[in-house]
Amino acid sequence: MAKKIRILLAKPGLDGHDRGAKVLARCFRDAGFEVIYTGCHNTPEQIVNAAIQEDVDMVGLSCLSGAHTYLYPEVVKQLRDRGVTDIPVVGGGIIPDRDMQPLYDAGLKALFTPGATLDSIVDWINTNIAAKE
Amino acid sequence: MLFTQELLDKSSLLRKKWEDEVKRVVAKNPDQKPEWSTVSDLEIKRIYGPEDIAGMDFENDIAYPGQYPFLRGVQATGYRGKYWTFRMFSGMGTAVTTNERWHYLLNNGQTGLSTAFDFPTLMGYDTDSPKAKGECGKCGVAIDTIEDFFDLTKGIPLGKVSTSMTINPPATILWAMYCATADIQGIPLNQISGTIQNDMLKEFIAQKTLMCPPDPSVKLISDTIEFGTKYVPKWNTVSISGYHIREAGATAVQELAFTLRDGMEYVEDVIRRKGLHVDSFAPRLSFFFNSHIDFFEEIAKMRAARRIWAKGMRERYGSTDERSWWLRFHTQTAGCSLTAQQPYNNVVRTATEALAAVLGGTQSLHTNSLDEVLCLPSDHAVQIALRTQQIIAEETGVVNTIDPLAGSYFVEALTNEMEEKAWEYIHKIDEMGGMVAAIEKGFPQLEISDAAYKFQRQIDAAEKIMIGVNKYNVENEEVDIPLIEIDETVEKEQLERLAAVKRSRDSRRVKECLEDIKKACEKGDNVMPYCIEAVKARASVQEICDVYREVYGEYRDPGIY
Numbered sequence: 105m106a107k108k109i110r111i112l113l114a115k116p117g118l119d120g121h122d123r124g125a126k127v128l129a130r131c132f133r134d135a136g137f138e139v140i141y142t143g144c145h146n147t148p149e150q151i152v153n154a155a156i157q158e159d160v161d162m163v164g165l166s167c168l169s170g171a172h173t174y175l176y177p178e179v180v181k182q183l184r185d186r187g188v189t190d191i192p193v194v195g196g197g198i199i200p201d202r203d204m205q206p207l208y209d210a211g212l213k214a215l216f217t218p219g220a221t222l223d224s225i226v227d228w229i230n231t232n233i234a235a236k237e
Numbered sequence: 238m239l240f241t242q243e244l245l246d247k248s249s250l251l252r253k254k255w256e257d258e259v260k261r262v263v264a265k266n267p268d269q270k271p272e273w274s275t276v277s278d279l280e281i282k283r284i285y286g287p288e289d290i291a292g293m294d295f296e297n298d299i300a301y302p303g304q305y306p307f308l309r310g311v312q313a314t315g316y317r318g319k320y321w322t323f324r325m326f327s328g329m330g331t332a333v334t335t336n337e338r339w340h341y342l343l344n345n346g347q348t349g350l351s352t353a354f355d356f357p358t359l360m361g362y363d364t365d366s367p368k369a370k371g372e373c374g375k376c377g378v379a380i381d382t383i384e385d386f387f388d389l390t391k392g393i394p395l396g397k398v399s400t401s402m403t404i405n406p407p408a409t410i411l412w413a414m415y416c417a418t419a420d421i422q423g424i425p426l427n428q429i430s431g432t433i434q435n436d437m438l439k440e441f442i443a444q445k446t447l448m449c450p451p452d453p454s455v456k457l458i459s460d461t462i463e464f465g466t467k468y469v470p471k472w473n474t475v476s477i478s479g480y481h482i483r484e485a486g487a488t489a490v491q492e493l494a495f496t497l498r499d500g501m502e503y504v505e506d507v508i509r510r511k512g513l514h515v516d517s518f519a520p521r522l523s524f525f526f527n528s529h530i531d532f533f534e535e536i537a538k539m540r541a542a543r544r545i546w547a548k549g550m551r552e553r554y555g556s557t558d559e560r561s562w563w564l565r566f567h568t569q570t571a572g573c574s575l576t577a578q579q580p581y582n583n584v585v586r587t588a589t590e591a592l593a594a595v596l597g598g599t600q601s602l603h604t605n606s607l608d609e610v611l612c613l614p615s616d617h618a619v620q621i622a623l624r625t626q627q628i629i630a631e632e633t634g635v636v637n638t639i640d641p642l643a644g645s646y647f648v649e650a651l652t653n654e655m656e657e658k659a660w661e662y663i664h665k666i667d668e669m670g671g672m673v674a675a676i677e678k679g680f681p682q683l684e685i686s687d688a689a690y691k692f693q694r695q696i697d698a699a700e701k702i703m704i705g706v707n708k709y710n711v712e713n714e715e716v717d718i719p720l721i722e723i724d725e726t727v728e729k730e731q732l733e734r735l736a737a738v739k740r741s742r743d744s745r746r747v748k749e750c751l752e753d754i755k756k757a758c759e760k761g762d763n764v765m766p767y768c769i770e771a772v773k774a775r776a777s778v779q780e781i782c783d784v785y786r787e788v789y790g791e792y793r794d795p796g797i798y
Contacts, residue, residue: 117356117371117372118356118357118359118360118362118368118369118372118446119356119376120440120444120445120446120447120794121445121484122445122485122794122796123484123485123486123573123689125798126686126689126690126798127486127686127689127690127693129798130686130690130798131690131693141796141798142796143793143794143795143796144445144447144794144796145360145445145447145793145794147367147368169356169372169375169376170372170375170376170612170723171356171371171372171375173371174370174371175371178371198577198610198611200611200612200720201716202720217577218576218577218578218610218706219577219578219706219710221697222693222694222697223697
């Protein structure tokens, strides 16, 4: 049997709007991924620690406070600082157009904004993320 | 019995005839879809008639406004004496910026204030905490010390305008700042009026601004209720909130049930912990509901809420003061019903939801701005949202008569059904040992997760429709909404302000005050008088919250899904 894709879902910062993250956690579980959801209020450092310890294949971030411009790149940066380059980071939320390019430039692998269906996100993962051997 | 047997017999006869006709037509032209339900998935019948409400008792179930069980409203005069309070939730950047917005709203005919705080303030951190980095002023106003509070309330007559503050874990502190500011201005505490949200149970269930574990969190709330009862009698010390429960994905029935059961938990705690009589404090408990897009479901929910609360207060807690039976509530239109796509459509959604809130008998209303799904609202968008309320109040005529939908077979039947389903939840939570116990088991959290996931699947499958999301989409839409940006200079400015306060205050005095709060926490005394002294001495929000965290422990979101 093929190894399951392991995903860390995390909410960086102080934002507590976790509806989207929890819906995705269930969706990923139903799609056959292994999901680690760490709840609200994680610092970038906590997220990076969890990603390394759990040896995940992808990190998904959700933040709806407007602090994504700082927090998402910070997670990518801290992963790199720890020498981790094989865990892609993706983000979701209401991300204004003007923030998109800077976030991609900072190393976010994909961004999912309003209107993205659950199936489209699962498809993206199946296409772009492979379980580590 | 509402109807005579003769009428029911007649109705039954005519209904049979109508059903035959429906069958004949549907056989030729089938309905557009097999099932019709509310946004919360409550199934709705094609028609309702006398037989659907025949079991109701006019005196005990309906009656008149201002009469038990208050189905038709708590005020005898309805909106003729006074409209609901037009209360727009606002806060952004620094206290100075927010103060400007407040004056703008008051000049536009707003009748009450409502404060949005930024995340660090909401969570009990100062702007200079590493946890606050990147968040300052983004979702609301940053308040670190009472100096910010002075700027926030500059030129606002605190003895005249009622102010609502959406603050939960640090509610004791922000309320202490309000009380201290009034005191310094020479306004007696028994003259100030307003509301602190101060509802921690729904934080564990839904909104997740968290600090201490459930039991000490409820203790702090009981402290405020006790203090308010004694010294600030015009203040609503808790706004028991369904809004966030609904936004987290709950159904209307779940919102209704969990909110009212939260309210009952506070009542039970104050009676047990403080030894107060229910009627000494219950009249100041207030509520806060969501008004979602399903028009009649919302109206029925608000009507049912009043009846459940009245019955519960009388029957469960032996309350004999009518004012304790009144469920008074603020309403906010549903943020989660708005769409980032084709955002101007949000004006229509908000107007529909606001109309439902008014027909449901709200005492206070916030209408969302069309751009709130994208960013903090612009002045122009806020003005349209406020005008929406004013048009409903002064043009549409819906305020002319009280509870105009009473007696509608459908609305009464739906109200009854929602009440019945809510009681089932309430009894289930009773059996678990109350709401704190239910939260510790993850019960309400999981019920809401189920509903949220199901709804998202229905949206993705276009079984429920959101215009612009899964129907009538516009390809490559250009959104021409001006986005307000809170840039990094706000954080820099706020850091400088905080540093200046910390430099100039008497730090020995601050330390003494914090020590007093710690002792009060350890002994189980009421913290409010000590908080007022501490904020006057310029202790910061985080400094006081750190005391709470130290004594009571810190609560981490278990991430139940």
